[in-house]
Amino acid sequence: MSRFVLITGCSSGIGLAAAHGLRQHGFSVIASTRSEEDAARLRREGFTAIRLDLADPASIDAGVAEALFLAGGRLYGLFNNGAYGQPGALEDLPTEALREQLETNLIGWHHLIRQVLPGMLAAGEGRIIQNSSILGLVAMRFRGAYNTSKFAIEGYSDTLRLELAGTGVHVSLIEPGPIDTRFRVNARDAFLRHIDPKESRHKKAYRQTLKRLEKEGPSGRFTLPPESCLPPLLHALNSRRPRARYPVTFPTRLFALLRRLLPTCWLDRLLVKSA
Numbered sequence: 210m211s212r213f214v215l216i217t218g219c220s221s222g223i224g225l226a227a228a229h230g231l232r233q234h235g236f237s238v239i240a241s242t243r244s245e246e247d248a249a250r251l252r253r254e255g256f257t258a259i260r261l262d263l264a265d266p267a268s269i270d271a272g273v274a275e276a277l278f279l280a281g282g283r284l285y286g287l288f289n290n291g292a293y294g295q296p297g298a299l300e301d302l303p304t305e306a307l308r309e310q311l312e313t314n315l316i317g318w319h320h321l322i323r324q325v326l327p328g329m330l331a332a333g334e335g336r337i338i339q340n341s342s343i344l345g346l347v348a349m350r351f352r353g354a355y356n357t358s359k360f361a362i363e364g365y366s367d368t369l370r371l372e373l374a375g376t377g378v379h380v381s382l383i384e385p386g387p388i389d390t391r392f393r394v395n396a397r398d399a400f401l402r403h404i405d406p407k408e409s410r411h412k413k414a415y416r417q418t419l420k421r422l423e424k425e426g427p428s429g430r431f432t433l434p435p436e437s438c439l440p441p442l443l444h445a446l447n448s449r450r451p452r453a454r455y456p457v458t459f460p461t462r463l464f465a466l467l468r469r470l471l472p473t474c475w476l477d478r479l480l481v482k483s484a
């Protein structure tokens with residue numbers, strides 16, 4: 210029996226690597242992208258690709274309807290992955306920018322889950338895998354909007370896991386650290402769209418932010434390729450006992466440990482120095 214998995218945000222990065230990887234491992238992948246152009250490109254690569262914009266509930270409704278039709282009525286797995294980072298200090302962040310961030314990174318994911326869950330519950334099996342982040346575990350300056358969205362995804366997923374206990378539907382979080390994708394390029398665009406550095410008391414720090422976001426290639430020696438999220442994803446989909454959390458990269462493992470061990474004021478001192 211085919212196991213259909215819907216993946217969001219497949220135009221690049223972790224979503225695209227997941228689509229390739231899951232296909233190679235025998236899953237029937239339904240790859241979704243925000244733009245029709247990207248969906249068409251994926252179709253040329255032999256994928257079943259649909260359009261699904263997480264910031265637009267009507268697009269989610271249409272995307273899920275198409276995915277369920279393609280999958281014969283129910284999905285085995287959902288990899289909630291599509292998201293972006295909105296950089297900028299919270300004091301400089303227009304309310305609308307925070308709203309947009311949460312609409313894509315949180316509310317859209319919820320809207321999607323509520324539509325695929327009934328089929329999973331009726332079948333008595335299913336996997337919901339949420340792509341969180343190291344920034345869902347610890348906060349960093351100028352990442353407030355993104356931190357808020359990923360901390361929310363952590364709490365959301367923990368709650369959902371408790372509520373689905375015993376149903377056969379499992380919820381897992383993947384928690385990547387730095388991964389070499391288009392994430393920084395997309396974050397730079399979001400920064401330029403919403404933040405006016407000239408007006409900010411953080412303008413000097415923002416020059417560093419932009420430098421970091423414009424740097425090409427891996428952002429540091431602990432950066433991993435997007436394929437590094439595939440083994441945890443496969444485990445979450447295949448294992449009889451999927452884990453609640455899959456940290457990916459050394460920095461995630463380190464900070465997951467430090468936040469348990471250190472008093473907040475010590476952790477703050479470390480985090481304030483991090484880029």
Ligand SMILES: NC(=O)c1ccc[n+]([C@@H]2O[C@H](COP(=O)([O-])OP(=O)(O)OC[C@H]3O[C@@H](n4cnc5c(N)ncnc54)[C@H](OP(=O)(O)O)[C@@H]3O)[C@@H](O)[C@H]2O)c1
Pocket residue numbers: 217218219220221222223224242243244261262263264265289290291292293313340341342343384385386387388389390391392393395435
């Ligand atoms: N890269 C990292 O260092 C890192 C670390 C921790 C967690 N993550 C998480 O990993 C996931 C994938 O990111 P990535 O690193 O692979 O970055 P990426 O290459 O920028 O991919 C992000 C994907 O999300 C899609 N997306 C953005 N807004 C969307 C919307 N409104 N509706 C549907 N899709 C949308 C993008 O589509 P478009 O091309 O149309 O914009 C793109 O396909 C995200 O959840 C991110 O938070 C990444």
